Amino acid sequence: METDRYQQSLNELSQREHLRRLEPFGGGVDFASNDYLRLSCNPTIREKLLEFLIENPQLGATGSRHISGNSEFFDESEAFIAKTLGVHSTLFFGSGYLANLGVIGSLGGPDTTFFSDERNHASLIDGFRLAKGHLTIFSHNDMEHLEALLKGSQCKHRVIVTESLFSMDGDQAPLADLCGLAREYGATLVLDEAHATGTLGSQGLGLSHEYSSEHLISIHTCGKALGGYGAFVCCRRSHMREFLINRARSFIFTTAPPPLLIAQARFALDEITSNPIHLRNLHDRIERSQRLFEGIGLPHSGSAILPVIVGSSKRALVLAESLRSQGLLVKAIRYPSVPEGAARLRITLSSAHTDEELQALTWALEKGQLDAPR
Numbered sequence: 001m002e003t004d005r006y007q008q009s010l011n012e013l014s015q016r017e018h019l020r021r022l023e024p025f026g027g028g029v030d031f032a033s034n035d036y037l038r039l040s041c042n043p044t045i046r047e048k049l050l051e052f053l054i055e056n057p058q059l060g061a062t063g064s065r066h067i068s069g070n071s072e073f074f075d076e077s078e079a080f081i082a083k084t085l086g087v088h089s090t091l092f093f094g095s096g097y098l099a100n101l102g103v104i105g106s107l108g109g110p111d112t113t114f115f116s117d118e119r120n121h122a123s124l125i126d127g128f129r130l131a132k133g134h135l136t137i138f139s140h141n142d143m144e145h146l147e148a149l150l151k152g153s154q155c156k157h158r159v160i161v162t163e164s165l166f167s168m169d170g171d172q173a174p175l176a177d178l179c180g181l182a183r184e185y186g187a188t189l190v191l192d193e194a195h196a197t198g199t200l201g202s203q204g205l206g207l208s209h210e211y212s213s214e215h216l217i218s219i220h221t222c223g224k225a226l227g228g229y230g231a232f233v234c235c236r237r238s239h240m241r242e243f244l245i246n247r248a249r250s251f252i253f254t255t256a257p258p259p260l261l262i263a264q265a266r267f268a269l270d271e272i273t274s275n276p277i278h279l280r281n282l283h284d285r286i287e288r289s290q291r292l293f294e295g296i297g298l299p300h301s302g303s304a305i306l307p308v309i310v311g312s313s314k315r316a317l318v319l320a321e322s323l324r325s326q327g328l329l330v331k332a333i334r335y336p337s338v339p340e341g342a343a344r345l346r347i348t349l350s351s352a353h354t355d356e357e358l359q360a361l362t363w364a365l366e367k368g369q370l371d372a373p374r
Contacts, residue, residue: 017313018334028327029357031347036199036304037278038352039227045267052263061256065245069256077262078232084269085205085220086212087234089241092265093250094257096194096221097123099231101130102248103190103219104161108133113155115146115187117162119169122337124161124192133159143177150185158187164207164218165196168338168346170301172200175207182215191218198225199304204272204279212236225272228264230257281351285358289349292362306347307333308365316343319368326364 013019025032039045061069074092082090093099104114104127112133116124119140128135134155138146150158160182162173175191182189193206197220201209204225208218214237222230235241244251272278286304293300300306310316316332323330323345333346347361 016335017317018336025329028324028329029353029360030329030350031323031353031361032329032331033350034195034224034348035227036225036282036348036350037204037227037272038350039198039225039268039271039278042227042268042271045227045264045271048267049260049264053260056259056263058259060258063255064252065256066252071259073259074256074262077266080266081232081269082234084273085209085234087218087236088238089235090232091235091241091244091251092257092262093231093233093248094254095229096192096219096223096231097126098250098254099219099221099233100124100192101127102244102250103217103233104128104159105131105249106244106247107131107157107159107188107190109157111156113153113158115149115153115158115160117141117173119166120161120163120192121167124163128161141171141174143174143181146178147181147185150181150187158185159190160187161190161192163192163194165193165200165303165305167195167305168333168344169307170303170305172196172207172303175211179211179213179216183213187215189213189216191216193218194221194224194231195305197221198268198272199279199282203276205269208234222261222265222268226265226268228261228268230261230265232265278351282349285349285351285353288355289358289362292358296362296366298365304349306349308345308347309342310344311341313343316345319345322368323361323364326360328361328364330361 010019063069078090078092093102100123108131110132114128114133114135116135116137117140118137136149138149160178164173178189191208193208196206198204201207206218206220208216216236218234220232222228233244282304290300310319313334316334320330320332330345330347334343338344
């Protein structure tokens with residue numbers, strides 16, 4: 001029967017320890033979510049959203065921005081965010097995934113080559129698959145390799161694509177060098193700021209906040225440190241927003257985000273820029289955890305994303321379950337999110353973690369590293 005091959009696929013995933021199931025999240029200290037500033041439950045933002053709902057009863061956008069989904073509120077919000085981040089203009093997308101598909105897809109063409117960091121995550125990779133263009137991979141954060149590839153390219157258009165803060169490793173891209181190469185070789189630089197928005201840069205506005213290069217397009221997710229959902233693209237060229245409005249298929253052919261989500265993004269940006277205590281607390285927690293990790297000989301990324309690479313998927317699952325039994329919620333990350341043999345615990349820090357919680361995590365990791373089967 002036709003359905004047998006689907007069950008066989010599930011059986012194969014299970015045998016390789018790659019089968020995933022949906023489980024309710026909670027029941028312990030959160031070291032797994034991307035809610036780095038705990039804005040998803042911020043009382044100030046909640047109160048503003050309640051007031052917004054009273055004044056604006058419409059829940060859905062009713063259509064795409066090109067049909068019935070646009071409004072003055074959308075335009076005002078995009079102008080507000082552009083001013084906040086110091087760029088020419090911004091454009092909302094329904095999610096970070098849709099933003100990456102739309103931006104990458106619209107920049108493609110038969111005379112275009114994409115230069116992608118080898119550790120870019122799935123939504124960027126899917127964008128390359130949909131784009132009409134050539135793809136070249138450069139070694140992770142290796143600027144000499146990237147420059148050699150740029151120098152050898154015969155394509156008319158070049159697009160460099162990278163994350164600013166890598167989602168699985170927690171390290172940063174060398175943005176100054178990337179901007180320099182983009183300028184030298186006339187390339188467009190696409191920077192996915194998903195995990196840097198709210199956690200890095202001036203006022204927590206991402207690593208790209210200090211760069212005004214017209215070669216740069218930055219993509220900011222609202223569903224991580226901003227605590228909501230959706231994404232916005234920052235355009236530094238005067239015509240780029242209009243270009244995306246006309247070329248990005250994941251913008252054109254989808255319903256616009258609900259107004260409430262746009263309001264949430266505005267309120268979250270206002271919260272982090274007007275209350276720097278959120279960012280200071282997060283960086284204090286990062287520094288504290290770094291000292292604790294050094295004490296037990298574990299490497300530390302220096303960011304809010306801490307990978308503990310253990311190798312096998314089975315060992316990662318055993319360690320994650322051991323931590324859960326101690327009230328510490330950490331997820332095992334396995335293939336295809338990371339390469340085979342590079343399974344890991346992906347620990348995320350937040351501004352709300354206490355010294356006691358960080359100490360408990362460190363002790364549990366020290367014991368688990370010794371006890372878990374290899």
